[in-house]
Amino acid sequence: MPESITITDNRNGETYEIPIVNGGVSAIEWSKILPGIWFVDPAFMSTAAAESAITYLDGTAGILRYRGYPIEQLAEQSTYLEVAYLLLNGELPSENQFASWREDVTMHTFIHENVRKRFLDGFHYDAHPMGMLVSAVAALSTFYLDAKDIFDPTSRQKQITRLIAKMPTLAAAAHRFSVGMPFVYPDNSLDFPSNFLSMMWKVAEPTYHADPVLSRALDILFILHADHEQNCSTTAMRVVGSSHADPYSACAAACAALYGPRHGGANEAVIRMLGEIGSMDEVPAFVEAVKAGHGRLQGFGHRVYKSYDPRAKIIKRTADEVFSITGKNPLLDIALKLEEIALNDEYFISRRLYPNVDFYSGLIYQAMGFPLEMFPVLFAIPRTAGWLAHWQEMLDQDSKIARPRQLFIGADARDYVPMAGRGASS
Ligand code: CMC
Numbered sequence: 001m002p003e004s005i006t007i008t009d010n011r012n013g014e015t016y017e018i019p020i021v022n023g024g025v026s027a028i029e030w031s032k033i034l035p036g037i038w039f040v041d042p043a044f045m046s047t048a049a050a051e052s053a054i055t056y057l058d059g060t061a062g063i064l065r066y067r068g069y070p071i072e073q074l075a076e077q078s079t080y081l082e083v084a085y086l087l088l089n090g091e092l093p094s095e096n097q098f099a100s101w102r103e104d105v106t107m108h109t110f111i112h113e114n115v116r117k118r119f120l121d122g123f124h125y126d127a128h129p130m131g132m133l134v135s136a137v138a139a140l141s142t143f144y145l146d147a148k149d150i151f152d153p154t155s156r157q158k159q160i161t162r163l164i165a166k167m168p169t170l171a172a173a174a175h176r177f178s179v180g181m182p183f184v185y186p187d188n189s190l191d192f193p194s195n196f197l198s199m200m201w202k203v204a205e206p207t208y209h210a211d212p213v214l215s216r217a218l219d220i221l222f223i224l225h226a227d228h229e230q231n232c233s234t235t236a237m238r239v240v241g242s243s244h245a246d247p248y249s250a251c252a253a254a255c256a257a258l259y260g261p262r263h264g265g266a267n268e269a270v271i272r273m274l275g276e277i278g279s280m281d282e283v284p285a286f287v288e289a290v291k292a293g294h295g296r297l298q299g300f301g302h303r304v305y306k307s308y309d310p311r312a313k314i315i316k317r318t319a320d321e322v323f324s325i326t327g328k329n330p331l332l333d334i335a336l337k338l339e340e341i342a343l344n345d346e347y348f349i350s351r352r353l354y355p356n357v358d359f360y361s362g363l364i365y366q367a368m369g370f371p372l373e374m375f376p377v378l379f380a381i382p383r384t385a386g387w388l389a390h391w392q393e394m395l396d397q398d399s400k401i402a403r404p405r406q407l408f409i410g411a412d413a414r415d416y417v418p419m420a421g422r423g424a425s426s
Contacts, residue, residue, distance in 0.1 A: 002020075003019070003020040004020055005018055005025060009034075024048045044230075049235065049238070049402075050397075050399075054067065054229070055229040057228065059303075059306050060307060062305060062308050063310065064311065066086060066087055066226065066227060067087065067090055067091070069086070071223075071224065071311065072314060074223055078092075079223070080193065080219050080222035080226065081102055081105060081192050082098060084226065084382075085098065085101050087227055087385050087386055088385065088388060088389045088392065106165070109165045109166065109168070109195065110166075110185065111173070112143050115143065115170075120136060120174065120177055125180075127174075127178060128373055129174035129175050129177075129178050129377050130258075130264075130376045132170075132174035132177065133174050133255055133377050134252055137167075137170065137248055138248060138249055139248075141246045141252075144158075144159065144162065144248070147247060147248055151395070156392070159248070160388050163247060163384055164388070167384050168195065168199065168381050172184065172196060172199030172200045173199070175200060175374055176200075178373065179371075184198065184199045184200075184202045185199075187199075187207065187208070189207075190210075191215070192219070193216075196381070197214065197215060213325050214322060217318050217321055217322045221315070221318065221364065221378070221382075222381065222382035223382070224311045224314060224315065224357060225378075225379055226382045226383065227383070227390075231263070232257045233254040233255070233257035233258040233263060233387065234386060234390050236256070236257035237250050237254035237390055238390055238391065238394050239253075241395065242399055243401055243402075244401075250387075250391055251391075254383070254387045258380055264376035264380070265376055266299060266356075267299070267357075267358035267359075267361045267365070267375050268362060269298040270299040270335075270359055270362045270363075271331065271372060272298075272372075273298045273299075274331040274334045274335055274338075275331065277338070278334075279334070280333055280334055280337045284341060287338070297342060297348075297353070299355055299356055299359030300353045300354065300355060300359065301351070301353040302356045305354065306352040307352065308354045308355065311357040312357055315359075316360050318364060319332070319367075322364050322368060326367040326368060326369075329364075331366075332363055335359065335363060339359070361375075
């Protein structure tokens with residue numbers, strides 16, 4: 001029997017049956033019954049704003065899958081570039097498809113000289129690299145005028161390839177500028193993560209050889225951050241994309257959403273918190289202070305996950321591998337102690353607060369030498385694949401422009417008062 005709910009309009013006693021489809025009830029059906037009455041859900045806490053086939057997330061069971069593939073298997077066996085293909089196309093690539101995708105991405109890693117020389121070099125000397133990235137991604141739309149042809153399959157694919165390929169170049173350029181180092185051109189003989197590390201760290205050597213363990217660790221972090229269904233930045237991408245803006249402009253909006261500390265900035269907050277705690281002896285007192293309402297345990301809790309974030313489990317393993325090369329991040333012991341105490345404390349157990357992806361990712365980035373300001377930038381590089389997959393899916397669904405309603409709570413109609421008649425205090 002098809003699932004449905006029946007509701008009664010108490011104003012006239014009429015009943016209506018509304019089907020439950022894919023775990024949701026259509027607000028359109030409701031609004032037929034309640035014309036002029038809107039659903040109030042400011043942060044979309046109970047609203048599915050899209051039908052999507054990209055990422056499955058079960059926060060209670062701690063499950064995350066891209067296109068049906070468990071995140072654990074992808075992190076273990078795949079690469080970021082393959083995962084990007086999977087997210088964008090729905091299937092894992094064949095050998096030929098992957099070779100051609102990798103070639104395409106590799107051939108688009110360079111940015112126009114004017115983006116760097118005239119645009120990026122124009123920033124103030126201490127510009128935040130994430131602010132530079134947001135602006136640079138938006139500026140790309142002025143270099144690729146064909147990006148406006150969003151329903152032309154060839155043009156759309158070209159912009160997707162460009163964005164995936166150029167994000168690491170822009171990200172590294174923003175970092176180099178912010179520390180006064182010369183720009184490093186992409187080295188197309190290197191794989192995706194190694195090329196990024198080369199653009200970040202190369203000094204005078206002809207070829208920068210990244211440690212393969214660090215390169216692989218970064219690739220795993222890219223896989224884990226590639227998509228997370230309808231998060232804040234992906235929603236920004238969909239909303240701006242729904243106006244049929246070009247993908248660079250929509251992607252810049254997504255980057256801007258990721259800039260905020262509630263989204264892409266939480267791992268930075270973790271590092272600052274661990275630094276403030278200072279030593280393992282101080283951990284119990286810090287936990288007590290959090291329980292007493294003095295701040296939050298950064299890197300703990302999640303709107304959707306009410307069990308251990310599956311990405312955090314994978315990251316914890318990756319951290320060990322990275323520390324075997326870089327030496328242990330001195331903050332790790334504090335983090336482990338904090339996790340141990342919190343996971344055994346009734347306050348955190350009863351609220352189902354577990355470590356999230358950000359609890360350990362910052363420790364890894366810091367051990368690899370990335371400054372704190374680069375953390376959201378490192379998030380934006382792989383999330384571009386997810387943003388573009390959602391953007392494409394939305395356009396293919398012939399979606400309408402995003403345009404929510406409001407409940408007006410302002411002044412009733414009143415007559416304009418000329419300035420002379422307003423009195424001194426108004
Ligand atoms: N430390 C201490 N208490 C917490 C924490 C925390 N990190 N998170 C939630 N709580 C408590 C909160 O005080 C509340 O308690 P009470 O019921 O007594 O008032 C209860 O748990 C529910 O909290 P909430 O604020 O209603 O939960 P939310 O779903 O709105 O917030 C969150 C989710 C991620 C914003 C929040 O857990 C938080 O602020 N965490 C710390 C920041 C963080 O790590 N953010 C990264 C999230 S993962 C990034 C990503 O996936 O993109």
